[in-house]
Structures are given as structure tokens and as C-alpha cells.
Amino acid sequence: MSKAYYQFKPYNVGRWIIWTLFALVLLLAPQVFTSNLSISMLAQMGIAIIACLSYNLLLGQGGMLSFGHAVYSGLGSYVAIHTLLKVSAGALAVPVSLIPLIGGVAGFFFAILFGYVTTKKSGTPFAMITLGVGELVFALSLMFSDFFGGEAGISANRVVGDPVLGITFGPAVQVYYLIALYTFVCVAAMYAFTRTPLGRILNAVRDNPERVEFVGYNTQVVRYLAFMISGFFAGIAGGLGAIQFEIVTAEVVGPLRSGAYLLFTFLGGATFFFGPIIGGVLMVLALVLLSELTKAWLLYLGLVFLFMVMYAPGGIAGLIMMNLRVAAFGRLRELWVSYLALAVTGLVALLGAGGVIEMVYHLQLNAAIGPEVQYLGATLDTRAVESWFGSVFVMLTGIGLFEVTRRRFREHWSEIQIDIEKEIKRREMA
DSSP states (O other): OOOOOOOOOOOOHHHHHHHHHHHHHHHHHHHHSOSHHHHHHHHHHHHHHHHHHHHHHHHTTTOOOOSOTHHHHHHHHHHHHHHHHHHHHTSOOOOGGGHHHHHHHHHHHHHHHHHHHHTTSOHHHHHHHHHHHHHHHHHHHHHOHHHHOGGGOEEOOSOOSOOBTTBOSOSHHHHHHHHHHHHHHHHHHHHHHHTSHHHHHHHHHHHOHHHHHHTTOOHHHHHHHHHHHHHHHHHHHHHHHHHHHSEEOGGGGSHHHHHHHHHHHHHHOTTSTTHHHHHHHHHHIIIIIIHHHOTTHHHHHHHHHHHHHHHOTTHHHHHHHHHHHHHHTTOGGGGHHHHHHHHHHHHHHHHHHHHHHHHHHHHHHSGGGOSEEEETTEEEETTOHHHHHHHHHHHHHHHHHHHHHHHHHHHHHHHHHHHHHHHHHHHHHO
16 A cells, blocks of 8 residues: 655745846836836847747757757747838737747747757757858848848738727837846746756756657757747847837848847856856847947947957856855855956056057057047047057056956955855765
8 A cells, every 4th residue: 555645845935035136127027217218228128038048948958059040039029020011000919918938939940840859969050050050040131122121121010909908008118128028938938848857858958968868758859849938038039129129131030130239148157057048138238339339339248248258258147156055155255355366457458459449440440430439438540659659558567467366366266265165075975
């Protein structure tokens, strides 16, 4: 006679607090940042978060480096904008709020179509195939103007149909809350996916595909299923983008968009679930704000990416988690002086390097308007030796001091890590 055993599993209070705070941030953000630009950026951040998380299902969860993820978000945008046009013409009776789901279905369909071939390989061959597919779709977007609209793209009006509870999606704040709702649901759904058996097997395929094959799973099928799910959420992001901007151009399926997903997902931290959320926020800040501040923004972005690969391959999320581990053992307060020194010396090096970069860009692009360039409230003269010498001197001084500080910090950090490992072993032995 079998006995029934019951085990009480308490609620994860911390997880409930985090999700509640996330919902509150989405809900209250427009009340804090009230300008039209701020609301537009918040909406774009929601879209970027969904897109980066969908990409991380491939990169972070499955170890699949894709160079063509914009294909699925972009084609989702095109299908969504065509649906919006048909709704405007009265040919379809679909609420505007459900059009992003149609974009998701489109992303899912094209993931089924292209993913069957793409996921037959893994590693570098997979990356090259996705690059080829991305270039193919981008080329087609400039050839078939009936669907893609050519270089001008396709535009539509999101204010269609009768208002529901006074919601017309004309005001930007109404569109933001639609995007915020989709963002919360999609983030929750993708997090739930990582806790499913399929999500766990996907992690195993990433870490040890040979062993997964040995225990009886088909790794190609696992990758294919994950690819389709990723395409679905990417399509939702594309559909939301079509509603937000009311225009879709070939840029949404281009290699630059795919590269942005890769870069900012990595910067945020591909090995942690919340890393792409950070990456999505950074993506909008870089593409909207940084690009307006300087013409050299791509160079700055590339330098940031380079240093992150060299010194923090786990991304910003990895840095946060490492410091939380140190804080859990009560050792974080020992590092605040080192962090302050690193920040100051790094800022000095950045200021000097920025002066050099801005003067070089001025000579190449704006020499006709005069030799002077404004940089952080100061006037630099590209013809004066003092400006060049001063910028280079500040940069080299900052780099030297930063390197000395970094080496001392690394020694201190290593000592703390050794002490933490000893403490962990002591607790295990107790």
C-alpha cells in the first residue's frame, strides 16, 4: 500500500516583490517622466526589452549566436503594419491592441520557415546561416516594394475603429501603456519558459549537447522549438514597434538592427535573465540620446563593448551579481574606496579621449564651419597645439592612474574571493 507524501513549498517572497516592483515601475514611469520625448523613449524601451529577451532565448539560454534576429521582429512589423492598413480600410475587424499578437504569429511563422534549416547546425555554422538569412531578407526588402514599400517603407494610422473605454491610441501615453502591458506579460512568459523542462533542456543543449544526445533528446528539435518561441516574441516586439512609430522601413530587418540586439544583450548580460532588460534600456538611451549628443556615438559604443568584453564578459548583470555575492558576505564596504578611485580615474581618461575623438570628428566632418568645437562647455581649437596636447595628456594620465588602481583593486578582489570560498567551505563543514 503506497503512502502519499505532502511537502509544503513556501512562496518565494523575494520573487513576488521583484515582479511587483517591475509592474509598478511600468505603471508609474509616465507619471515621473511626463514629456513627449520621455514617454516615447519609455515605449521604445519596452519594445527593446521584449526584443532583447527574445534574442537571449537563443544566445543566453541556448548558446545560439544569431546575426539575423531582426528578420523576425522586422517581418512581424511588416505584417502588423499591413494588418493595420487593412483595419483602416475596413477589410479586417481586428482591435489595434491585438495587432502585436498578429506580428508575433508572423514572427513565429517565419521562424518555422527559416529555423528548420538554420537549427540543423550549431555553433559557428548556425551563426553564419543566420547571417546569410538576414542578408537575404534585407536584400529582398529593397526588391519587393509591394510588400516592403521600398526605401520609403509603409506607413499607417494607428487611430482606427471606435474608441473602447475612451482609448483611441492617439495619445502617446495610451500607446505606452499598451506596450507596458505587453512588456510585462512577455517578460513573465519568457521567464516562465526558462523554468519549464524545455527551457532546462535548452540550457543543457547549450552546455553539453553530446550528453543531451546520449540521454535520448534530439538537440536539433530543442533548438528548433526555442527558435520558434524566440521568433514569436520578436514578432510581438516588431508589432508593437509598428504601432508606436506608424511606419516600417527596410531598416527593421537590416543587419544593423540585428547587431544592436546582439551588442546590447551582451552588454546587459546574456547569462542572466534580467541582463537583456538592462540591455534594452541601454539600447534606447544609446540610439536616441547618445546619437543626438555626438556624431561619434558609434565609436564610443564600440569602445564600451570592447572594454566590457575584456574586463566584464558577464555584462552589467554579471557585475551586479558578483557584487551582490560579496555584499552577502559583508565585504562590499571594503571596496567602496576602490570603486570611487576607478570611477574618477576612468572618467578622467574618458574626458581626455573624448576631447581627442571630438576634434578628430570635427576635422573630418565639420571643418568647413570653423576650427573650434564645443566639448562639455569648453572650447577646443583644432588648430591649437594646446588643445591636442591637453586632451592627450589628460587621457594618458587617466589611463595610467586607472591601470594602477585596477591592479590594486584586482589584488584586493582576489583576496576577498579567496576568503569567501574559505567561508563557504567552513559553513559546509559546520
